[in-house]
Amino acid sequence: xxxxxxxxxxxxxxxxxxxxxxxxxxxxxxxxxxxxxxxxxxxxxxxxxxxxxxxxxxxxxxxxxxxxxxxxxxxxxxxxxxxxxxxxxxxxxxxxxxxxxxxxxxxxxxxxxxxxxxxxxxxxxxxxxxxxxxxxxxxxxxxxxxxxxxxxxxxxxxxxxxxxxxxxxxxxxxxxxxxxxxxxxxxxxxxxxxxxxxxxxxxxxxxxxxxxxxxxxxxxxxxxxxxxxxxxxxxxxxxxxxxxxxxxxxxxxxxxxxxxxxxxxxxxxxxxxxxxxxxxxxxxxxxxxxxxxxxxxxxxxxxxxxxxxxxxxxxxxxxxxxxxxxxxxxxxxxxxxxxxxxxxxxxxxxxxxxxxxxxxxxxxxxxxxxxxxxxxxxxxxxxxxxxxxxxxxxxxxxxxxxxxxx
Ligand code: NIG
Ligand code: FE
Numbered sequence: 001x002x003x004x005x006x007x008x009x010x011x012x013x014x015x016x017x018x019x020x021x022x023x024x025x026x027x028x029x030x031x032x033x034x035x036x037x038x039x040x041x042x043x044x045x046x047x048x049x050x051x052x053x054x055x056x057x058x059x060x061x062x063x064x065x066x067x068x069x070x071x072x073x074x075x076x077x078x079x080x081x082x083x084x085x086x087x088x089x090x091x092x093x094x095x096x097x098x099x100x101x102x103x104x105x106x107x108x109x110x111x112x113x114x115x116x117x118x119x120x121x122x123x124x125x126x127x128x129x130x131x132x133x134x135x136x137x138x139x140x141x142x143x144x145x146x147x148x149x150x151x152x153x154x155x156x157x158x159x160x161x162x163x164x165x166x167x168x169x170x171x172x173x174x175x176x177x178x179x180x181x182x183x184x185x186x187x188x189x190x191x192x193x194x195x196x197x198x199x200x201x202x203x204x205x206x207x208x209x210x211x212x213x214x215x216x217x218x219x220x221x222x223x224x225x226x227x228x229x230x231x232x233x234x235x236x237x238x239x240x241x242x243x244x245x246x247x248x249x250x251x252x253x254x255x256x257x258x259x260x261x262x263x264x265x266x267x268x269x270x271x272x273x274x275x276x277x278x279x280x281x282x283x284x285x286x287x288x289x290x291x292x293x294x295x296x297x298x299x300x301x302x303x304x305x306x307x308x309x310x311x312x313x314x315x316x317x318x319x320x321x322x323x324x325x326x327x328x329x330x331x332x333x334x335x336x337x338x339x340x341x342x343x344x345x346x347x348x349x350x351x352x353x354x355x356x357x358x359x360x361x362x363x364x365x366x367x368x369x370x371x372x373x374x375x376x377x378x379x380x381x382x383x384x385x386x387x388x389x390x391x392x393x394x395x396x397x398x399x400x401x402x403x404x405x406x
Pocket of ligand 2: 074
């Protein structure tokens with residue numbers, strides 16, 4: 001199918017080669033695509049003759065951005081934890097709730113009890129609502145199973161989601177090292193062996209994940225335990241990613257650089273030395289402002305990342321504990337107010353830089369010839385206005401692989 005989108009008031013290409021503020025903005029633009037790939041983008045007045053006979057779609061004067069990429073979610077889980085949210089509002093900390101058996105372990109119990117079909121149906125509902133907001137690609141983590149079979153169950157849910165309409169590019173991450181499950185409370189060594197010697201090889205054998213993540217934190221895993229998990233992961237072609245320095249400085253940012261992680265996520269307590277090491281290693285910093293808000297920790301000033309020349313992405317961290325929302329545009333607005341990104345930087349953070357955090361940047365994240373025709377039509381007069389005026393949904397059109405989703 002070939003098409004030209006016309007009547008575009010402004011279009012942000014988010015070029016891969018650009019600097020942190022470069023939107024590659026075109027006013028009065030046109031966009032041509034065929035077979036799900038972009039062929040041409042530029043000022044409408046310069047549309048080459050060969051595209052003028054192609055069928056058109058009228059953007060109605062909307063703004064156009066690349067499809068948003070949510071590069072950090074825990075999409076598949078059972079149950080919710082609204083009571084813990086209320087407790088935290090009354091002053092309890094995330095750590096206190098976890099220490100008395102709430103938190104992640106509560107979701108683990110509920111998720112173990114759920115069937116693959118139940119988890120699939122629920123996650124597909126979330127995913128379709130995300131797509132309606134303009135999210136056209138995403139990363140999904142396991143981590144609420146914590147037995148070999150339950151982790152594989154979650155990763156199989158993600159494989160089925162990738163194959164289901166609307167066929168979003170979806171990449172999966174093994175987060176077997178989320179926390180030590182209760183049956184291994186007195187045998188951490190046993191759980192690490194299960195992860196490294198049984199689960200990781202099974203994930204590779206079934207090609208169920210591209211990445212391996214570890215939650216490095218007090219109450220979760222130590223840097224040395226993470227090194228061991230990443231060594232096993234790399235031997236089975238899984239690329240490291242890290243939940244780092246979320247609730248305390250454990251040296252997570254430097255560890256991410258040391259193991260060559262593609263991203264380090266959260267980073268509220270990251271040191272300047274850690275950020276410099278990330279810059280050197282090319283590790284992307286992923287801001288998760290929903291989690292910052294609900295855990296009541298001081299936000300990371302993202303200008304520290306930019307000064308250190310670390311690329312910054314923004315994601316939702318959607319999960320039932322620290323981030324119970326998949327509203328990525330709202331997370332971008334928060335990244336501006338809490339983390340001091342500009343709206344332009346935030347948009348790049350959920351497009352080209354999010355693509356980088358998933359090794360997808362040659363295919364996704366910008367509106368450039370050769371990339372997938374994933375884009376969003378916005379009822380907004382500019383990128384600044386879009387993230388300033390927080391609305392239920394400013395997306396008036398969403399195209400996934402060149403097909404109209406809404
Ligand atoms: O990214 N930090 C660890 N994991 C999640 C929280 C998961 C949960 O509370 O269920 C996070 O914030
Ligand atoms: Fe997370």
